[in-house]
């Protein structure tokens with residue numbers, strides 16, 4: 001049987017899709033194009049209204065190009081009422097049950113070749129491994145705790161098994177991902193440090209995906225700063241620079257805590273860089289609150305800020321708060337993006353002349369692209385095939 005899987009949203013969703021993909025392939029399914037697929041799975045995202053719109057748009061597109069396909073929806077948007085009524089969908093399921101449901105639906109033999117190993121798609125340079133799912137923080141704007149539920153951590157032995165396999169496939173770098181990664185282990189009497197200890201056995205370049213600031217303590221920073229495998233780039237979700245708005249968002253830190261955390265990490269990691277997420281136009285955000293966000297972007301010197309205009313999500317507390325004018329939201333979003341681009345360029349320029357170890361991933365024309373350990377994208381002209389290779393370079397403006 002032929003199938004196609006389409007993924008929207010975050011890296012955690014990509015990992016989930018890889019898992020469903022490998023479970024289907026291990027049962028004899030063939031991956032194909034959406035036009036030829038008998039089964040199309042849409043792995044959805046509900047984190048913004050825009051991602052829900054894209055989910056809906058893609059379901060409709062797949063139905064248009066393939067009238068006979070069995071179309072199934074998994075992922076965060078699948079709890080939304082508008083999809084339960086969508087006539088282009090044949091099935092809504094959670095990702096853990098989707099494979100069994102398809103097998104039952106088509107009356108197939110449930111033969112399993114190998115269920116333990118996750119196939120990792122893409123170039124064999126950087127692999128993503130999801131070690132945690134779920135979140136119990138209930139930030140007042142976020143639908144995720146309703147869609148993904150409580151924290152579920154992958155047992156250490158499974159992480160070890162998957163890392164070994166991924167390493168054998170030739171991957172040079174691994175990214176540990178999770179919805180609330182810093183809470184890894186809470187449900188299984190373990191913690192992120194223990195998971196990292198295991199991953200270190202296999203990889204010399206380890207990245208941590210987005211972390212919630214409140215879960216990072218001094219002990220954690222002190223410990224990971226001694227691990228040379230940890231790449232010095234941290235994505236610490238900020239969301240707002242205003243303490244009033246952070247309280248309304250039910251975030252568990254204030255701006256001072258955040259900036260101290262950045263300073264502490266800077267003091268421990270050489271050439272460290274930071275990225276973050278920022279929401280503009282949260283209900284109640286006035287000019288002064290937005291100025292506080294602007295201020296923190298400058299002080300933290302991020303190399304990347306993902307700016308999202310606030311969009312009310314169903315089930316959340318913030319859905320019922322008085323919304324601010326959409327034109328103001330637009331202006332603040334534009335300003336925050338432009339400012340963060342300037343801040344990023346300035347910060348990156350401080351590394352000119354330094355030696356970077358770059359893992360090259362792709363080729364375009366004569367140029368190879370890859371990332372330094374501190375996650376600065378490098379473009380380098382070479383006659384030698386650099387894909388999948390690590391090369392030391394002196395970082396200059398023409399490489400960026």
Ligand code: SF4
Nearest residue numbers: 135137138139142144
């Ligand atoms: S920490 Fe907050 S924003 Fe992140 S997934 Fe949990 S509830 Fe959502």
